[in-house]
Amino acid sequence: MTLSYAGVTIGEYHQLKYMRHGHSLPAELQRKLAAAKRLNSSAIKSHLASQGITWITIGDERYPRLLAEIHDPPYILYAKGDWQLLHKRALGIVGSRKASRYTQESLKAIIPELKNLSIVSGLAYGADEAAHRLCLSHGIPTIGVLAFGHDVHYPKSTTGLRSEMEMHHLTISEYPPDTPPEKWRFIARNRIIAGLSEGVLVTEAEERSGSLITLDMAMNENRNTYCLPGNITSGLSKGTNLRIQEGAEIVLSADDILKDFH
Structure with a gap:
């Protein structure tokens, strides 16, 4: 969730997911990861809860199966409602x-x-x-x-x-x-x-x-x-x-x- 708030794109997320050991990350992605670490995840979760927004990541069982099958599924969904x-x-x-x-x-x-x-x-x-x-x-x-x-x-x-x-x-x-x-x-x-x-x-x-x-x-x-x-x-x-x-x-x-x- 903090990756999303730091501006990590779908392509960058896949870079992280499939990166081989020992390979260095692009400078821009390193900057975003550093920004993600500085974020207050508790404050973010509190704001989402106050707005009635649920967040669902691609590994979550709540993530829709059909959407996960597409070429470039979003790695996170913010949902409001049912x-x-x-x-x-x-x-x-x-x-x-x-x-x-x-x-x-x-x-x-x-x-x-x-x-x-x-x-x-x-x-x-x-x-x-x-x-x-x-x-x-x-x-x-x-x-x-x-x-x-x-x-x-x-x-x-x-x-x-x-x-x-x-x-x-x-x-x-x-x-x-x-x-x-x-x-x-x-x-x-x-x-x-x-x-x-x-x-x-x-x-x-x-x-x-x-x-x-x-x-x-x-x-x-x-x-x-x-x-x-x-x-x-x-x-x-x-x-x-x-x-x-x-x-x-x-x-x-x-x-x-x-x-x-x-």
Whole structure:
């Protein structure tokens, strides 16, 4: 846990884990290890407890099995809410931040049928927000994956939604609580959404979209990939239609997803 607070990255963590005896560490990593030793772990644990945040390392039995199997799993997760949702079978749902009414209406038809699954998304504006809100409305467990620490939030529009999820569902982050949002962290967050899920559904996505990165990550990890078909004249459907053409499964109803979760 102190390694995380000292800024040790996943790559550096693996360097430490697999370093051969007698090999010297890079100067930057040595600096971080020295900083970790100076940290007051009791004070950190006290702050996490005061915020209701649980920390789960990759060797812990509470760490989600599917996530541990991906190429670069986070070595620590900070969780707020019901961490046991990490062990429920999950579907990732992502889509455009500019999602149209089509995303909302489609998810209204699909999500209520997914009673035995939890839904993983990124608490972003647009499709993510729609998926999480519909889960809350229909009593479907949902997990929000943050691209920053638990002491900060972005965007403002999902602040209230996140609070409700942390009371009854779950949010997780691989970063210490005071970590601010940065563009690269949103991309890194996508691998966790894909890694927690047995499959990922994209509702709408432009040809170059972060949602499609999540779908590609899911495909690379041997997970099921699903897309809603869209209007061929809509830029928001160009990405999903192309992925269907390339082999992602077309979703016309919840049954197209549930057949893979027997």
